[in-house]
Amino acid sequence: MFHAHSLTERPESGWQPLADHLVAVGALAGARGGKFGATTAARYAGLLHDLGKYTLAFQRRIRDDWGKVDHATAGAKMAVTLATPSNPRLQTPDLLIARILAHAIAGHHAGLPDSIGTVGALDDRFSRELEPLVDQWRNEIAPDATGLMPPFDLSDVKSGPERLPRALAFFGRMVFSTLVDADFRDTEAFYAAAEGKPVDRDWPRLPDVVDRLIVRLDAHMAALAAGAADTPVNRLRGEILGNVRAGAAKSTGLFTLTVPTGGGKTLASLAFALDHAKRHGLDRIVYAIPFTSVIDQTAEIFRDVLGDDVVLEHHSSIDEEKLGGRTARDKLRLAMEDWAAPIVVTTNVQLFESLHSHRPSRARRLHNLARAVIVLDEAQTIPRPVLRPCVAAIGELAKRYGTSVVLCTATQPALGKADGFPDGPDLDPSRELAPEPDRLTRALARVRLARVGDLDDEALVSALEASRQGLVIVNSRRHALALFDCARAAGLDGVTHLSTRQYAADRVRILAGVRQRLKDGRPCRVIATSLVEAGVDVDFPRVWRAEAGLDQIAQAAGRCNREGKRPIDESLVTVFRAPDHPPPREIAGLVADMGRVSARHDDLLTNAAIRDYFGEVFWRIGPERLDVHGVMKAWRLSAGVPSFDYRKVGEAFRLIDSEMAPVIVAIEAEAKQAIDDLERSFLPPGSAARKLQRFLVQIPPRIRFGLIARGDVRLIRERDLGDQFAVLVTDKLYRADVGLHWEAADGNDLDLLMA
Known part of the structure; x- marks a missing residue:
């Protein structure tokens, strides 16, 4: 035998x-x-x-x-x-x-x-x-x-x-x-x-529960409509929802959903996905989000609307491929995620790195993308150095795998063949789910954009002091923390710091407090990195944004007068230069692109200006720099014999060039319990990774190495789990208002990466 x-x-x-x-x-x-x-x-x-x-x-x-x-x-x-x-x-x-x-x-x-x-x-x-x-x-x-x-x-x-x-x-x-x-x-x-x-580990099948999910969504939308004021913005949101749901009858394939920030894209796209899945018998909905900082908010919305039993939130930065022992049984205990849930909320990193990975643990989930609805939230945020292979992959899914892909954003990138994008797919204008996006943009105009010169931290603090409620968005975690310290030293009331120094569970609580202060009319001055731009639902009367690309400026503008309750002239988005914190080279190039486009458009927040801007960016960068890893040239056939570079692509492809390493902040009871269970082998490493994903802070690997060397961070079960579970030991290095302040470990002023 x-x-x-x-x-x-x-x-x-x-x-x-x-x-x-x-x-x-x-x-x-x-x-x-x-x-x-x-x-x-x-x-x-x-x-x-x-x-x-x-x-x-x-x-x-x-x-x-x-x-x-x-x-x-x-x-x-x-x-x-x-x-x-x-x-x-x-x-x-x-x-x-x-x-x-x-x-x-x-x-x-x-x-x-x-x-x-x-x-x-x-x-x-x-x-x-x-x-x-x-x-x-x-x-x-x-x-x-x-x-x-x-x-x-x-x-x-x-x-x-x-x-x-x-x-x-x-x-x-x-x-x-x-x-x-x-x-x-x-x-x-x-x-x-x-x-x-x-x-x-079995999940219900989406076709078996989709009717129930649609009923729950309809009830939620009806309750929102009943409690909402009869304002122009809310009427437009209702119109957008109706048009988007009507589009669900169209055949599977590529769609765009171009709606200004605050137009209700999140729930409208979910409604489309459910209706479309029911109409065509599709197997699941995958909602891909650019940043882990937003995934918690979206997953929580979906769980509230649809129930906990159908939503998988998957964004752990702990590398499950490196976990476990040497035997087959050890590896199987990891129960590596295969995305079999009816609704998957994940990150662009997980989605696109899986689509280009050679590794079994990541590639395992790909077949579950066939006959699915994939919503790419904030589609413009796909990093440009890998944009061509990412666009090619979603085009392939839509063309040959029965998958529908929705490019969902307020600032639609020019990715179609007709736009001149290299190897771009056919984006049929009739498959825009929100008809007349230009009219919607005009109707939902709620802010005035002002470009000014230099504003140092003292000037920004003075501006915040003069505004009872305001949001400042800067380009780095270093700048955000320095500005926060300056604002606290000045005695500003209601000042809050928000960046990826804080772990996800804390960010959720911080944002809930911010929304309550805004609702109550209390002083609320938030200093944040760009994480606040990607779908975070906040509404400030004034916003200041450090110079960046036009797409980021437009997203920042979506945090100002979001509900349209204030006069446009009083809802000011101020774009400034930070003389002591210049933008990194990549962002500096985008600032220059926006400068060239601004000479051709009176209003930079129109769809025409944004299309022009992306065309300018892609022209300047060129096709080769839209595929820095050479993925598009990695596949060859000669006389029926393939020469495919699966491993080379898998090892090289990273959605974000800057490698980051996770540190677990186990201050809360849930995180402490997971660590304790992991140490005593009561909890499989894969399960621990998912339980701990809400308590991770990403930092540069060299900084984490220094913290480990000093004893501020220790590795859990290093012999069999390697460096995957690095837990903060020195609790005083983390505070909810500041986040992980690793510089305090030895006083060094280390370079910080962008949020």
Whole structure:
């Protein structure tokens, strides 16, 4: 008997038969791939993924813990061999797909490999001498290498020789996702059954609960309307909601939702997603948000409206891939998130890094993006150095995977082919969910923009002192904290500091206090970084914004006179230069772009000015700097043989260039309990990571290293968890009003990164 997984403390009769595992994984992978026409291809990969376990060497290993045996390469190699026609010079579609599937099979544990050229690449692995297979596999699993090519419409990729390999490489990544998830699921089920521990991770299916969710949303919207004043802004919000929901009847694909800040985009886009999912039988809704600072607010809104049992909030910065011990069972206890929930609220980092990752834990969730609704909130915030591959990925999902993607923003970036964006998708104007966005912008105009010269911190404090309620937004955490100290020293009443120095749970409480002070008419002076611009619902009579790009200026303006209750002339957004805190080079370039555009537009907050601005930015940057990692050139085909750089792309691609490292601030009881349970191994590391995500502060790695060296931060279970759980020990370095003030550890004035 050949076995897939062992239970060393039990007789072999209780071990998992290899054929059972391969057939089960093939069936599970095929079911997942069926959503995008890959039933046959995914089943084929599943049947062959552990073929190398049909060797005497591997069976000795699991019986006697005897060395390491490569059990993945054999299946990858056989996948190509079985699909090769009798005439080896004949290149067939099935052979091409088999070569692509070989990457997924070879990488189902270590990650998708490159095709050629590096140690561990597919050609390198195929050249190695492998343990001989025992022929028993042919009768037990009988893989069929025909019909592997999916029924895709590839007419759109024929216009450029580089487009077909991109589409096929993406298909390979999606099949890899089905395989990894199926393998994890079946292996997890085997060990859970053996230990008598049921796997309780199943979510309700969206099609089964969508009617209930729509009823809840309708009741919530009715209550909001009943309690809202009859104002022009609220009437426009109602009009926008009606138009957006009417658009849900349109076919799946790419949509835009261009609504000025304060127009009710969040709930309107949720209403569209639910209605659209019901209309087309889609499987889930993924709401991607640019910053972790806003995800808590959005997830809380969705839980309040729809219920806790359908919303997954996933944005942990703890790297779950690096957790756990060496055995399969240890890794499975992590229960790495597969985004199977009906409603997923996540970050752009999680979404786009998963779409370009070679690593199994991240790629595992990708098949759940097929036949989904993806709402990209604040779509203009996708970082420009990776904008082309990000746009290409969402275009691919919309074109060939039954996915609807909504580019949702007040400042719509010019990403379509008609806009001249490199490799841009076809953005049909008729698929704008809020018709007449120019009219909406005019109707929702609520502020006056004033560009002034230098304002140092003393001048800003004086301006705040003269305004009972006001918001200042600056470009760095360093500046925000310095300005906050200056305002406190001046004795300003109601002054509040808000940045990513504070962990998410504290930011939620701080914002709740700010909103209450604004509502009560009490003094409320907030000094914040740009995190407050991305969908944070606050309404100030005055806003000051340090110079930045026009999109950020427009977002800042959305925090001023948000409800339209004040006269426009009294609702002033002042754009200033901070002489002692100049913007970083990237933002300085955007300031210059805005300066050129301002000469051509009297009103910078119109859609025409914003389109012009993005065109200026993309022209200045150029196509190469919109894809700094060369992702768009990483996929090649030569005579039906793929040369794909999965691993190179996965290792290089980062949505945000500046690496940050998490520090856990375990001051609150919930965080303390999670840390205690983790230390005593009562809580799996993956579960701990998700419990602790609300208590993380991101800091530069070199600063965290210094805190660890000084004993201000300690690593939990370093031997098996590495540096993933770094917990603040010196509690006095954190205060809710200031956040994590790491400079106080040794008095050094260290560089701080932007929020």
